[in-house]
Amino acid sequence: MTSVRLGQEVLGESGKERLEALRSAPVTVLQIGEGNFLRGFVDLMLYESRKKGIYTGSVAVVQPRPGGKPKIEALAEQDGLYTVVVRGLEAGKPVERKEVVEIFGRVFDPYSNWETFLDIAKGPELRVVVSNTTEAGIAYRPEALVDGQPAVSYPGKLTQLLYARYLAFDGDKTRGLYIFPCELLERNGDALKECVLHYCKDWDLPEAFVQWVLEHNRFLNSLVDRIVTGYPDEAQAEAWFKEWGYRDPMLTTAEPYHLWVIEGEPELENVLPLVRSGLNVHWVEELKPYQQRKVRILNGAHTLMALVGLVHGLKEVRETMEHPEWGALVKRTIGQEIIPSLPYDKQELESYAEEVAGRFLNPFIRHRLSDIAMNSLSKFKTRLLPSIAFYYENDLPDGLLHGLAGLLRYYKIASGEDGFEGHDLNGERYIVKDDAVLLETIAEVWAAAEGQHQPLQETLRKLLALEQLWGVDLNASAPGLAEAAANLIAQWEETDHEQRS
Ligand SMILES: NC(=O)c1ccc[n+]([C@@H]2O[C@H](COP(=O)([O-])OP(=O)(O)OC[C@H]3O[C@@H](n4cnc5c(N)ncnc54)[C@H](O)[C@@H]3O)[C@@H](O)[C@H]2O)c1
Numbered sequence: 001m002t003s004v005r006l007g008q009e010v011l012g013e014s015g016k017e018r019l020e021a022l023r024s025a026p027v028t029v030l031q032i033g034e035g036n037f038l039r040g041f042v043d044l045m046l047y048e049s050r051k052k053g054i055y056t057g058s059v060a061v062v063q064p065r066p067g068g069k070p071k072i073e074a075l076a077e078q079d080g081l082y083t084v085v086v087r088g089l090e091a092g093k094p095v096e097r098k099e100v101v102e103i104f105g106r107v108f109d110p111y112s113n114w115e116t117f118l119d120i121a122k123g124p125e126l127r128v129v130v131s132n133t134t135e136a137g138i139a140y141r142p143e144a145l146v147d148g149q150p151a152v153s154y155p156g157k158l159t160q161l162l163y164a165r166y167l168a169f170d171g172d173k174t175r176g177l178y179i180f181p182c183e184l185l186e187r188n189g190d191a192l193k194e195c196v197l198h199y200c201k202d203w204d205l206p207e208a209f210v211q212w213v214l215e216h217n218r219f220l221n222s223l224v225d226r227i228v229t230g231y232p233d234e235a236q237a238e239a240w241f242k243e244w245g246y247r248d249p250m251l252t253t254a255e256p257y258h259l260w261v262i263e264g265e266p267e268l269e270n271v272l273p274l275v276r277s278g279l280n281v282h283w284v285e286e287l288k289p290y291q292q293r294k295v296r297i298l299n300g301a302h303t304l305m306a307l308v309g310l311v312h313g314l315k316e317v318r319e320t321m322e323h324p325e326w327g328a329l330v331k332r333t334i335g336q337e338i339i340p341s342l343p344y345d346k347q348e349l350e351s352y353a354e355e356v357a358g359r360f361l362n363p364f365i366r367h368r369l370s371d372i373a374m375n376s377l378s379k380f381k382t383r384l385l386p387s388i389a390f391y392y393e394n395d396l397p398d399g400l401l402h403g404l405a406g407l408l409r410y411y412k413i414a415s416g417e418d419g420f421e422g423h424d425l426n427g428e429r430y431i432v433k434d435d436a437v438l439l440e441t442i443a444e445v446w447a448a449a450e451g452q453h454q455p456l457q458e459t460l461r462k463l464l465a466l467e468q469l470w471g472v473d474l475n476a477s478a479p480g481l482a483e484a485a486a487n488l489i490a491q492w493e494e495t496d497h498e499q500r501s
């Protein structure tokens with residue numbers, strides 16, 4: 001077992017020289033987010049581009065929340081280096097590529113180095129901000145502007161950054177930034193801009209600044225697509241560390257497939273030269289078709305299989321896809337229920353769905369259902385509910401009904417020592433990670449039902465009435481859902497009980 005930690009020493013003399021060059025390159029990209037996704041996606045792309053001599057700048061990275069400090073410190077201890085293993089099938093052939101990514105010229109904690117953050121914001125060479133703060137990160141919550149301190153929220157910090165830049169360049173219209181949020185939100189750029197404008201208003205920032213934000217900065221809407229599965233299981237990590245001769249707690253794994261669709265003109269290659277670098281990036285006029293296709297097919301199927309799979313004791317994506325009953329259910333739901341609900345070319349959707357099914361079967365990637373299930377309440381609403389809504393006038397088809405029943409059964413929870421806990425059909429305990437207020441509300445419904453020995457259908461009816469979960473009273477939108485879901489859950493309980501005894 002090696003105790004050597006990744007750092008510039010591991011790269012040898014030529015590596016040290018490359019790192020020196022990287023650190024003296026201008027910071028053209030400021031990255032808000034130290035998470036796995038950005039490191040396995042944007043940073044890896046920029047690194048590919050830099051290796052080809054096309055992108056010549058460097059990236060400064062900070063964490064968006066105080067809680068991310070240990071990861072930022074770990075990256076800094078490794079001289080900004082980290083390993084990505086890209087593995088999967090390419091044209092049907094297995095590939096496994098390891099890269100030590102050299103892209104971060106600066107790595108720091110903005111909470112203890114706020115002045116450094118603002119200095120980077122004022123850098124003449126800075127052109128781009130990228131972020132991934134999860135869907136929860138792009139949200140407006142009123143907060144005070146405190147001089148010399150970072151705002152709590154990401155959009156708040158971005159407002160501070162833009163204001164510092166505006167003041168430093170005296171409103172120069174050529175100094176605006178290109179902002180690329182990578183959060184999986186519909187029209188993520190517009191959503192981020194709205195939050196920034198809210199803070200401008202709350203903080204009474206000058207109207208001239210607001211005009212500068214609107215006219216000379218671009219908030220780009222984009223869609224990201226790559227399955228980034230983070231740190232592997234311990235046995236795999238140890239085997240790799242032994243083979244490589246160094247340890248890397250910031251190691252992440254990803255599939256070879258990658259797609260970034262950005263709503264913007266191809267001339268923006270001058271800002272981020274991604275297509276030129278041979279990457280699967282598309283500058284398009286209208287993002288919506290790409291967004292809907294991906295979120296409804298890929299993410300919808302993920303959410304469906306995570307909920308149904310976890311309730312039935314399954315743990316991973318591939319295992320679920322290979323399961324004779326649940327794998328077939330997922331494929332059927334995509335092909336016969338989700339695709340017919342989308343207003344786009346069927347052949348094209350089917351070919352995307354086939355590609356997605358192949359990605360789910362990636363033999364090298366162990367994608368945990370429990371990771372996908374995190375925050376399923378909001379994911380269900382954006383990823384599966386729109387497909388369900390297409391069938392409000394008719395009976396809900398079987399696959400989507402399984403998704404809804406899976407959600408309701410998975411969220412059969414009670415408050416426990418480690419958070420809100422549920423039990424799968426085999427009685428195994430799990431912890432549900434989601435919005436605390438919503439979890440509390442759901443747990444209260446289940447607790448009341450137990451106290452009153454309420455029939456399952458009645459409990460589900462109460463849950464389906466919670467507009468804070470679905471945006472509507474689902475009983476009114478689709479009468480009969482509670483009964484259908486209750487019957488299905490009862491059938492699951494019975495089948496699993498028979499199989500156990
Ligand atoms: N992993 C993937 O396959 C994948 C693919 C496409 C998109 N995404 C996007 O990435 C997100 C998950 O990111 P990851 O896989 O890098 O996980 P991660 O846990 O490694 O990183 C999450 C990042 O978000 C930050 N964050 C979390 N909640 C926040 C909040 N409320 N405010 C500000 N910052 C917050 C964390 O500090 C961290 O920097 C998804 O929600 C999705 O938007 C992931």
Ligand SMILES: O=P(O)(O)OC[C@@H](O)[C@@H](O)[C@H](O)[C@H](O)CO
Nearest residue numbers: 184224225226227228299302372
């Ligand atoms: O990353 P999340 O938690 O928002 O969603 C889980 C997965 O569906 C998601 O990460 C996909 O793997 C990804 O969206 C593929 O591009």
